[in-house]
Amino acid sequence: MIPPVLDAQTLETLVSAAVAAPSVHNTQPWHFRLVPETSTLEVRTVPERTLPAADPEGRALHMSVGAAVLNLRTAARHLGWAPEVRLLPDPAEPDLLAGVELDEPSAAHLSATGALYEAIWRRHTIRSPFTGPPVPETVLAELVEAARVEDALLHLPDREETERLLHLTAEAERRSTTDPDQRSESRSWIQGPDAPPYGIPVSALGPQDASGHLPMRDFAALEPAEHLAPVPFEDEPRIAVLATHGDQRLDWLRAGMALEHVLLTATVHRVRASLLHQAMEWPYLRWETRDVHRGPGHVQMLIRLGYGLEGAPTPRLRAADVFDG
Template identity: 60%
Template sequence: MFATALNAATLEELVSAAVAAPSMHNTQPWRFRLRPETHTIEIRAAIERGLRAEDPDGRGLHISVGAAAFNLRLAVAHNGWEPVLRLLPAPHEPQLLASVRLAGRPQSGSAAEPDLYEQIWRRHSSRHPFSGRPLPPLLLAELVDAAQTEGARLRLPDANEAHRLLALTREGEIRTTTDQARREESRRWIRTPADTSYGIPPAALGPQDALGHLPMRDFSALRAPAYPPSLPFERHPQLAVLSTAHDRRADWLRAGIALQHVLLLATRAQVRASMLYQPMEWPDLRWLLRDPRSGPEHVQMLIRLGYGPEGPATPRASATDSLG
């Protein structure tokens, strides 16, 4: 019964959902492999698409794979199976980061909310200005609860703390644009969809903040005329700090799972999001993102949330190209 149910079309649907997850510079650093004897889909690191300069430890890569694992878990449940997710299932295979086994009928309350599956296809980062309209407290509480459900923590800084975090983000951006290896690596991932399904098309880069409140990543490092012009962004961005209690590979994967859960809930509420990676790429700045008043934490992602335009979506590789 199981073998006939998991046909090629269903497998393609499951992997297509997984590859819709976000990844730094849209590198899509994952590969999927079906183990038919155990009804398991494995997610492995695509090392060749890692960012050696900006993500030398692979922390960002693990977060991306965690987000893909969350999508895969949702898709498996949507298709009528119980998803059994394992992180780092084979210590002797360091590139095998996660697996999802397709088990029996899902138990009540065993998976995330079913309607989140539909949000997979709608979610993408928006690098455009937001309106500054406050997010409803009930939604913010729901996002915090979602992160906690996945073994992470989502902190919502006040205005003063957000100002401090944005100053660290600005410092990270300055360092990256003045570091030749990182600058060149960022530029290499600006690609046209006609050439590749990876990377960020110039149309999706988004503008810079004309008022200087929000330090957006400058992929070109020099604002050439072909890139979007500067525009005024929201004066008081709504930030969310995603963190974990520890800082091991499994924690990075859990952070990615929590990140995607939060992003899909936000998408369902018509809230846009973008990730501020810049301070995460420098160990000293990442350490300073911590709020000592909140107790021990390892910050894994800085998220900007708000109401605004969707912005252009980045391309994705096909399920066929992602299997192997």
Template identity: 50%
Template sequence: MSGTYLDSSVLEKLIAAAVAAPSMHNTQPWRFRLDTESTTLEIHADVGRGLPHEDPHGRALHIAAGAALFNLRVAVSHFGWKPVTRLLPDPRHPDLLASVHITGRTSTRTLHADDLYEAIWHRHSSRFPFGVQPVPVSVRHELAEAARAEGATLAVTGPRETARLLRITTEAERRNHADPARSAESRRWSSRDRAEDTGIPSAALGPQDTFEQLPMRDFSARRSLDQLPARPFERTPALA
């Protein structure tokens, strides 16, 4: 390959990296379009995969699209090109969330592409208890620096703020259970035998907390006899 010509195999890898990003209930609420003349990949919102009851304002959809955009930028850098990103590039098309113009040859060190690209394929959500070993300070600093490099701030919460967030999350989960529409929407995206690429398979669902301290999400709204037995979660969770 020369210049910024994309053959089909590389294009498939770029898109595969983007869709490996996390999204609420793994709905993958995005569509991709390639402008071959300008070698630009567009990320569009797929409102048909939105969550009108649990995400009525589309906040989670936009966060998911941002994660897909980051993965795409990492993949473009991994293959030696420079990703030039524009957010909301066309006011006439609000569902066009971002575009990535692929241009020039660049160092694969951009965006730490050597290690982050491989990590894309291993990332997954864990809904099981974590160990009690604290996250090393050096790792916290490295994560904070990575966030700062993207124009964001990562703050590790102290005991009082952690307790406050757990109370808020517990109340949110209580409201979810009390809302039939939200419960039904959650059930639609989680299934024991779900074969599609989207949604949450039963194997990815986690148990409830024996101590009833951590409000773990119950995706099927109080699963009955086949639910996982409760397990003791960490007493002092690390939140950021």
């Protein structure tokens, strides 16, 4: 096996893979720096791309960075390293959320890494209806295992519990569209054709459910000119609940890694995903999303799964814009 080389092209590939991760409102709140002495890529936050109204504690920010770290680790493995990930490596630097050390080559190529790596470039969350058959139980089991590998939990609620979660999501959506701070903040991340390569383009907003049963995020609320005509969504959505044992910064980063591992695994199987984050932005409603029959746990994300259109990619910053060599 030829040892991998950490040259400029390889660094661009690694950072580009990290930047392809999902982030709340596509804020892309990350910056990368190479420490040559240890061949470590540091992952830091970008203060100006935070959401003080929707994410005052930075939970969603940490999840976004965690997703980028998972992509970075996957790309490094694919290119031949056995990367060592350190989360929150220095308490004296709170903006330094992770370090990924690359100086040890991998002795063997992991068979699953290639498929996950290719999925990085094809993964898109979508806001449109699912029209295909139900996701097979065998695939759902793989998604549960993907979360478990990252020390997280993925629950698959039954129909009654799903209805309860959708009700909580609908209540959160009503609050988000009527709260002035939340509404203003969300709309500020909707981008026109000449905007910077982050945020949500108008073309990616998506329609609402004609029946009102499935509460999709309405970024165009109170702006009739941007509304699409409502369309029918699936009658029985398949919702997965991503949870962690704890609820501290480390848990949020692990939740982000687990979320992206789940999304990449879904992409390998051509399963589409849509993220229902509304209830996570209101502390009481987020607490209510727990299934009391499962015991302790902290819900971090609701994931809607199914088959449908691939969806259009949202814009991404270039590697050169987020990397210091």
